[in-house]
Amino acid sequence: MSPIRPENRARYPKNWRQISLTIRADRAGWRCECAGECGRGTHDGRCPNRQGYPAYGTGSRVVLTVAHLDHAPENCDPDNLRAMCQACHLHYDRDHHAQTARATRDQQLRDAGQMELA
Ligand SMILES: [Zn+2]
Numbered sequence: 001m002s003p004i005r006p007e008n009r010a011r012y013p014k015n016w017r018q019i020s021l022t023i024r025a026d027r028a029g030w031r032c033e034c035a036g037e038c039g040r041g042t043h044d045g046r047c048p049n050r051q052g053y054p055a056y057g058t059g060s061r062v063v064l065t066v067a068h069l070d071h072a073p074e075n076c077d078p079d080n081l082r083a084m085c086q087a088c089h090l091h092y093d094r095d096h097h098a099q100t101a102r103a104t105r106d107q108q109l110r111d112a113g114q115m116e117l118a
């Protein structure tokens with residue numbers, strides 16, 4: 001349901017499915033809770049996307065996910081969680097993923113350099 005990256009799966013709590021459902025159903029009422037945090041700049045105020053309805057702009061069916069605002073899957077404090085449509089969630093995570101990929105690449109280069117020196 002939510003785009004959990006395989007390397008992060010173990011960092012989610014065992015009751016993540018229940019937490020995620022509670023956020024999306026009870027708190028968000030199956031509407032995207034993004035109020036601009038995604039930085040897409042395509043919606044003013046709260047995102048109008050609703051679970052199962054056509055997404056604005058694209059018309060593809062909305063699937064709500066739950067985003068971690070600090071990108072730490074183990075931090076499931078409700079304040080750290082936002083129900084987000086896939087577009088908002090992907091956009092919100094995109095910069096973070098780019099930074100993570102860059103950090104990994106830098107580390108690999110450093111490791112390679114150390115191996116050459118050894
Ligand atoms: Zn949205």
Ligand SMILES: [Zn+2]
Nearest residue numbers: 034038047088
């Ligand atoms: Zn948004």
